[in-house]
Amino acid sequence: xxxxxxxxxxxxxxxxxxxxxxxxxxxxxxxxxxxxxxxxxxxxxxxxxxxxxxxxxxxxxxxxxxxxxxxxxxxxxxxxxxxxxxxxxxxxxxxxxxxxxxxxxxxxxxxxxxxxxxxxxxxxxxxxxxxxxxxxxxxxxxxxxxxxxxxxxxxxxxxxxxxxxxxxxxxxxxxxxxxxxxxxxxxxxxxxxxxxxxxxxxxxxxxxxxxxxxxxxxxxxxxxxxxxxxxxxxxxxxxxxxxxxxxxxxxxxxxxxxxxxxxxxxxxxxxxxxxxxxxxxxxxxxxxxxxxxxxxxxxxxxxxxxxxxxxxxxxxxxxxxxx
Amino acid sequence: xxxxxxxxxxxxxxxxxxxxxxxxxxxxxxxxxxxxxxxxxxxxxxxxxxxxxxxxxxxxxxxxxxxxxxxxxxxxxxxxxxxxxxxxxxxxxxxxxxxxxxxxxxxxxxxxxxxxxxxxxxxxxxxxxxxxxxxxxxxxxxxxxxxxxxxxxxxxxxxxxxxxxxxxxxxxxxxxxxxxxxxxxxxxxxxxxxxxxxxxxxxxxxxxxxxxxxxxxxxxxxxxxxxxxxxxxxxxxxxxxxxxxxxxxxxxxxxxxxxxxxxxxxxxxxxxxxxxxxxxxxxxxxxxxxxxxxxxxxxxxxxxxxxxxxxxxxxxxxxxxxx
Numbered sequence: 207x208x209x210x211x212x213x214x215x216x217x218x219x220x221x222x223x224x225x226x227x228x229x230x231x232x233x234x235x236x237x238x239x240x241x242x243x244x245x246x247x248x249x250x251x252x253x254x255x256x257x258x259x260x261x262x263x264x265x266x267x268x269x270x271x272x273x274x275x276x277x278x279x280x281x282x283x284x285x286x287x288x289x290x291x292x293x294x295x296x297x298x299x300x301x302x303x304x305x306x307x308x309x310x311x312x313x314x315x316x317x318x319x320x321x322x323x324x325x326x327x328x329x330x331x332x333x334x335x336x337x338x339x340x341x342x343x344x345x346x347x348x349x350x351x352x353x354x355x356x357x358x359x360x361x362x363x364x365x366x367x368x369x370x371x372x373x374x375x376x377x378x379x380x381x382x383x384x385x386x387x388x389x390x391x392x393x394x395x396x397x398x399x400x401x402x403x404x405x406x407x408x409x410x411x412x413x414x415x416x417x418x419x420x421x422x423x424x425x426x427x428x429x430x431x432x433x434x435x436x437x438x439x440x441x442x443x444x445x446x447x448x449x450x451x452x453x454x455x456x457x458x459x460x461x462x463x464x465x466x467x468x469x470x471x472x473x474x475x476x477x478x479x480x481x482x483x484x485x486x487x488x489x490x491x492x493x494x495x496x497x498x499x500x501x502x503x504x505x506x507x508x509x510x511x512x513x514x515x516x517x518x519x520x521x522x523x524x525x526x527x528x529x
Numbered sequence: 530x531x532x533x534x535x536x537x538x539x540x541x542x543x544x545x546x547x548x549x550x551x552x553x554x555x556x557x558x559x560x561x562x563x564x565x566x567x568x569x570x571x572x573x574x575x576x577x578x579x580x581x582x583x584x585x586x587x588x589x590x591x592x593x594x595x596x597x598x599x600x601x602x603x604x605x606x607x608x609x610x611x612x613x614x615x616x617x618x619x620x621x622x623x624x625x626x627x628x629x630x631x632x633x634x635x636x637x638x639x640x641x642x643x644x645x646x647x648x649x650x651x652x653x654x655x656x657x658x659x660x661x662x663x664x665x666x667x668x669x670x671x672x673x674x675x676x677x678x679x680x681x682x683x684x685x686x687x688x689x690x691x692x693x694x695x696x697x698x699x700x701x702x703x704x705x706x707x708x709x710x711x712x713x714x715x716x717x718x719x720x721x722x723x724x725x726x727x728x729x730x731x732x733x734x735x736x737x738x739x740x741x742x743x744x745x746x747x748x749x750x751x752x753x754x755x756x757x758x759x760x761x762x763x764x765x766x767x768x769x770x771x772x773x774x775x776x777x778x779x780x781x782x783x784x785x786x787x788x789x790x791x792x793x794x795x796x797x798x799x800x801x802x803x804x805x806x807x808x809x810x811x812x813x814x815x816x817x818x819x820x821x822x823x824x825x826x827x828x829x830x831x832x833x834x835x836x837x838x839x840x841x842x843x844x845x846x847x848x849x850x851x852x
Contacts, residue, residue, distance in 0.1 A: 227550060229572065232613075233640065248804040249552065290555075317556065477844070481571040481806040481837030514804030518848040521800070525841040 248514030262359025364397025419461025585682025687720025742784025
């Protein structure tokens with residue numbers, strides 16, 4: 207896992223992934239007490255950064271292997287990223303989802319051309335189902351984060367941040383990244399190490415699901431007690447990855463933690479000030495920039511908005527924080 | 530008023546206005562029955578395209594004239610555009626607003642460094658107040674649309690559309706533009722005439738406020754019966770401008786008209802599929818692409834989202850159309 211893989215992924219993504227802009231608002235600067243630069247991956251295809259890693263992984267496969275198709279386990283952003291990347295490559299995608307996943311997410315994944323295989327969360331083992339399908343049909347598993355080509359794809363976000371920060375004259379700043387398994391965080395950290403060493407990545411997690419922050423403190427992989435029950439579900443994973451954790455340990459500053467209410471409030475401010483739709487998990491980095499001023503260093507801070515796939519009722523809940 | 534003025538405005542805007550991306554979604558393509566390309570000016574500084582025209586006009590002033598300051602009449606997007614353009618130039622801005630304008634809009638305009646002068650809508654004449662202030666302080670009036678340098682600034686949107694459409698291989702398409710007084714519509718039309726003659730601009734207006742569509746049909750300037758009472762207030766003007774109308778008459782295709790409900794539904798789809806916040810008036814072009822399929826020609830359609838400055842309760846109303 208190195209910068210050359212990220213640069214190669216960037217070449218494969220050119221003309222396929224979107225180069226998202228770097229946005230700002232004087233009103234957010236005022237609240238944060240420093241300049242806030244926002245990298246809105248909610249504007250990426252399928253509404254999250256996951257398309258980058260999916261495209262990177264699918265495009266890196268050998269032609270013959272790829273033509274047999276890919277498989278992924280996900281009910282969320284990774285599912286849609288893999289489905290679209292496979293569709294655009296003209297190869298089959300199978301997405302294994304729990305039967306109780308929201309109907310809209312199942313429909314969206316199917317509409318992106320994927321075959322959705324449903325399993326019973328209580329009585330069936332998705333890994334066994336997936337392994338069997340993969341073997342029968344020769345499908346390649348695309349893991350959500352602990353996979354070098356996926357990390358390389360997410361890291362292209364970091365290449366863009368490096369160039370865009372330089373264009374606005376920012377050479378030293380904390381870069382706050384919404385963090386689940388560490389694919390985006392680790393990928394950006396590797397890209398910035400090579401391209402903008404004055405920019406330091408810091409993972410941001412929801413309160414109660416701060417496995418990465420605790421792992422960085424203890425020096426070993428720590429697990430979360432729960433893996434559900436938070437609005438920021440998109441970035442909740444049991445523990446950091448075996449590949450992503452050493453990268454984060456070597457390159458990232460201390461983790462930051464925000465509450466669900468702070469994430470909802472950040473969503474509302476992204477609505478008012480940036481005209482962007484962020485999902486709760488995608489808003490935690492912005493929330494940290496706005497609410498953890500004393501824990502951040504420097505005159506500038508860069509934040510990712512990692513995704514915008516949020517149900518209307520939860521978005522309405524965030525708007526309620528404005529009144 | 531010509532293409533050279535737009536090109537010169539583009540040079541002055543470089544590094545100051547944002548180049549907004551050109552977005553798309555397979556789900557919107559499916560609804561529209563053709564490929565839909567979205568130019569999201571809601572992502573422009575101050576949340577609407579108005580910043581382009583304001584920057585163009587302020588930056589075109591002679592140094593000595595500009596240093597005395599500028600003045601504008603507006604309670605909306607033009608106010609914020611002029612306030613920020615003046616602030617960034619380090620010159621005073623006076624914005625004349627009705628006393629009953631929403632407190633948030635007054636606060637925002639002040640927060641962008643402008644002096645807000647309030648008048649009583651019933652008993653005072655804003656033109657007299659403005660003319661007196663302008664004379665006393667030597668302020669230059671920045672008109673909202675019927676002013677060549679403002680049209681030139683809005684036209685830079687068209688230069689970007691021309692280049693971005695070419696990059697995705699679109700050389701012939703209708704370009705639907707949210708239309709009030711015609712500054713954005715006319716500016717884009719002039720830019721495309723020079724840079725992408727296969728792209729034809731068509732103004733889109735809210736039902737009951739279709740002065741431009743009717744004027745294009747009759748060949749003379751037609752007025753609206755009312756100038757308020759519609760959610761699409763941001764793009765409602767009494768009549769097309771004296772400068773903008775001849776441009777539209779020469780270059781634009783027939784106007785399109787959508788209902789408030791269609792605009793709200795388009796806002797909701799921009800939320801779900803593009804992760805963008807559109808205001809009702811900013812969503813009429815997308816609404817036309819989705820609901821007036823038979824009135825549009827070709828395999829592609831390009832639409833502007835002209836702004837995203839919408840109150841949370843109206844946005845929530847748009848989300849209700851999803852259920």
